[in-house]
Amino acid sequence: MIFTARQAIGARVRGQVLVAHDGFSARYDLDRIRGTFSRPSHKLAGQSYVGKILVLDTAKGGVATAWMLHEMASRGIVPLALVLNSVNPILVQGAAFGGVTLLAGFDGDITAQVPHGATVEIDPASRSLRVL
Amino acid sequence: MRLNDLERAMLGGELGAAVKSAIEHQVMVGDFFGAADFVPVTQAHIMADTESLGEAGVAWLESIAKSEGRVRVPTITDPRGTDFAKAGVLKHPEWIVELERRAVEAFKKLGVLTTDTCINYQTIQAPARGESVAFGDTGVVIYANSVCGARSNYEGGPSAVAAGLTGRTPRYGFHLEECRRATLRVRVAFEPRTLNDWGALGGLIGRLAGNYWAVPYVEGLEGSAGSDALKHFGAAMASFGSIALYHLAGITPEAAEADGSRLKVLHRIGEADVKALQSAYAGEEEIDVVVFSAPQLSLYELRSLAALCDGRRFARPLLAVTSPQVKPDADRLGLTKKIEDAGGHVLSGMCFYQSYAREIAEANGWKRLATNSVKLVNILGGYGYVPLLASMERCVEAAEKGRLPK
Numbered sequence: 044m045i046f047t048a049r050q051a052i053g054a055r056v057r058g059q060v061l062v063a064h065d066g067f068s069a070r071y072d073l074d075r076i077r078g079t080f081s082r083p084s085h086k087l088a089g090q091s092y093v094g095k096i097l098v099l100d101t102a103k104g105g106v107a108t109a110w111m112l113h114e115m116a117s118r119g120i121v122p123l124a125l126v127l128n129s130v131n132p133i134l135v136q137g138a139a140f141g142g143v144t145l146l147a148g149f150d151g152d153i154t155a156q157v158p159h160g161a162t163v164e165i166d167p168a169s170r171s172l173r174v175l
Numbered sequence: 176m177r178l179n180d181l182e183r184a185m186l187g188g189e190l191g192a193a194v195k196s197a198i199e200h201q202v203m204v205g206d207f208f209g210a211a212d213f214v215p216v217t218q219a220h221i222m223a224d225t226e227s228l229g230e231a232g233v234a235w236l237e238s239i240a241k242s243e244g245r246v247r248v249p250t251i252t253d254p255r256g257t258d259f260a261k262a263g264v265l266k267h268p269e270w271i272v273e274l275e276r277r278a279v280e281a282f283k284k285l286g287v288l289t290t291d292t293c294i295n296y297q298t299i300q301a302p303a304r305g306e307s308v309a310f311g312d313t314g315v316v317i318y319a320n321s322v323c324g325a326r327s328n329y330e331g332g333p334s335a336v337a338a339g340l341t342g343r344t345p346r347y348g349f350h351l352e353e354c355r356r357a358t359l360r361v362r363v364a365f366e367p368r369t370l371n372d373w374g375a376l377g378g379l380i381g382r383l384a385g386n387y388w389a390v391p392y393v394e395g396l397e398g399s400a401g402s403d404a405l406k407h408f409g410a411a412m413a414s415f416g417s418i419a420l421y422h423l424a425g426i427t428p429e430a431a432e433a434d435g436s437r438l439k440v441l442h443r444i445g446e447a448d449v450k451a452l453q454s455a456y457a458g459e460e461e462i463d464v465v466v467f468s469a470p471q472l473s474l475y476e477l478r479s480l481a482a483l484c485d486g487r488r489f490a491r492p493l494l495a496v497t498s499p500q501v502k503p504d505a506d507r508l509g510l511t512k513k514i515e516d517a518g519g520h521v522l523s524g525m526c527f528y529q530s531y532a533r534e535i536a537e538a539n540g541w542k543r544l545a546t547n548s549v550k551l552v553n554i555l556g557g558y559g560y561v562p563l564l565a566s567m568e569r570c571v572e573a574a575e576k577g578r579l580p581k
Contacts, residue, residue, distance in 0.1 A: 050207055066417075070227070070528075071557050082557035101386040103417050104554070105313045107529075109331020110227040117231030131387035131417050132204065132348060133331045139203045140333040 044174040046149055046156065048126075051167035052135065053144030057175070058123045060096045062159040063087050064152070067097065067127065067134070068104030069111035078120040096124040096165065098157050102131040109133045112141030124165050126172060128153055146172055176205045176345065177212040185341055193244025197337035204334060205345030214307045214326075214346040218249045219339040220295060221287065222311035223332045224256035224529040225274040232332070233278050239336070240284035250339030251290040251299060252282060253312045254471065254498075254526035264494075264520050266538035271531055287339065291524035292498035294471045296323065297402060299500065304428055307350055309338030313417070314410035314470050314550070320420040322405050324428035326350045329387070329419060348388075349419055357392030357422055357435035359384060361442045364395055365449055369566045370407045370476075373400065374549030375452045376444065377408035381416025383442050389416065392435025394424040403473050410470050411549035456552045456564035460581075463541040465574040467567070468496035468527035469551040476567075477505045477521070481513040483571040489518035492539075493574040499524045519574070527551065532558040545573045 063086035074081035078093040115121035124144035138145035144165055162175045188195040257267045257275050282289050290299055293312045302308050304324030310316045311330050319325040328348040330338055338344045348354050361380055367373045384391050412418045422430040472495055480495055495514055502523035505511045511521045536559055545563040547570055552562035565579055573579045
């Protein structure tokens with residue numbers, strides 16, 4: 044299965060996905076010390092995001108993610124990539140600043156199409172996500 | 176992106192390494208969103224608490240300050256991660272205070288005005304209609320776009336720094352006329368009375384709208400409730416939905432041209448909906464701390480709070496957070512004294528959730544936190560708190576009795 048995004052940024056990566064039809068905000072949703080989702084109502088609560096490709100619905104919350112991706116990357120406690128149905132400027136600015144791969148905008152709901160736990164390869168140059 | 180001579184010079188490094196790096200970042204973001212060119216901005220506002228920056232972000236700020244980068248337009252800061260005068264009250268350890276000091280020093284070298292406020296539209300300078308700005312802090316952006324009719328996207332810290340250094344930002348999103356039209360129509364059959372009513376209504380609309388590109392057109396609110404009400408309304412909407420612009424029929428400046436009446440009414444909100452959101456944050460009665468913050472309190476909010484505190488004696492800590500511009504007036508006018516005589520604290524230049532909320536909770540043993548801020552209750556669950564939402568009056572009573580009154 045190959046999915047093509049409308050927007051992409053970052054480097055080619057390969058890894059395991061965590062999938063949920065939830066939003067994403069580094070401040071609201073993450074315990075950035077432990078590297079886990081910490082917002083009790085988030086479907087990925089308690090799971091480690093470190094080194095994972097997160098397939099989620101949309102950007103939520105505030106502007107802190109723009110700094111926090113960079114900060115988490117500096118400690119090696121960062122998602123490998125973010126894949127979202129839609130993004131706000133903060134996620135894009137944060138991905139650009141923090142060097143995190145980002146894909147956004149698909150035909151259909153990407154969270155309903157990529158199997159949770161699958162291994163995928165993301166190539167921003169071709170704006171593609173391939174399920175391996 | 177199409178660049179003019181000055182922008183090409185920036186990109187070529189002719190204006191220094193910091194400006195080159197800034198415009199490279201902006202071009203990357205602009206290309207992502209298909210921006211045709213840049214739009215000049217009159218001011219920038221940087222969210223930069225050190226909980227978000229960490230050591231890595233502060234070191235980056237120091238590096239651009241050292242490379243002699245200087246902002247080209249008035250550039251100000253959002254709340255810091257501590258109140259230097261009251262770090263002891265929060266039990267902030269020295270490493271937090273020191274990291275904050277380093278960030279402040281770097282900002283000063285960059286020529287940034289460290290205003291440390293998220294209510295700059297009430298205290299520094301509200302942008303005028305049509306003015307293009309580069310604002311950080313979602314509450315600031317939604318207020319500037321919606322209430323002032325100015326034009327800004329969410330500019331995260333690194334992008335707001337870049338906008339300050341280059342004096343421009345990529346022209347996409349809410350800088351474009353077509354993105355400012357209403358995309359969903361909401362009819363409200365409810366009259367908000369308290370600030371937390373306004374926040375709950377904003378939160379509901381944000382949740383319904385769902386993403387950054389949605390622009391709610393809201394009918395049914397009779398007359399403007401004023402700046403503080405719309406501050407809480409917008410901050411909660413932005414927090415729940417990542418919304419940057421709304422229109423209130425007959426109230427906000429671009430509502431008529433937003434053309435919301437062409438849309439079907441897809442959502443209706445009544446009192447039961449508002450109460451349901453509020454009751455989702457009403458699970459406990461015992462409380463550990465009361466916090467008024469997010470956004471920082473205006474002088475009028477502090478006036479109301481001081482009147483409620485007058486003559487009481489608190490059994491639990493009560494923190495009221497305001498801007499460094501409001502605090503001296505609150506001191507001079509005796510408002511701080513009334514709050515602090517009751518056992519509360521008036522803090523300045525920080526905002527609770529931007530000030531190492533997890534570390535504060537652990538150091539002070541705080542878990543059950545009462546507030547009238549819908550934005551704050553939406554954020555703090557992820558920090559390990561049990562957030563409780565109530566009116567300012569009930570929160571003050573809770574500080575006195577140790578439990579929220581029924």
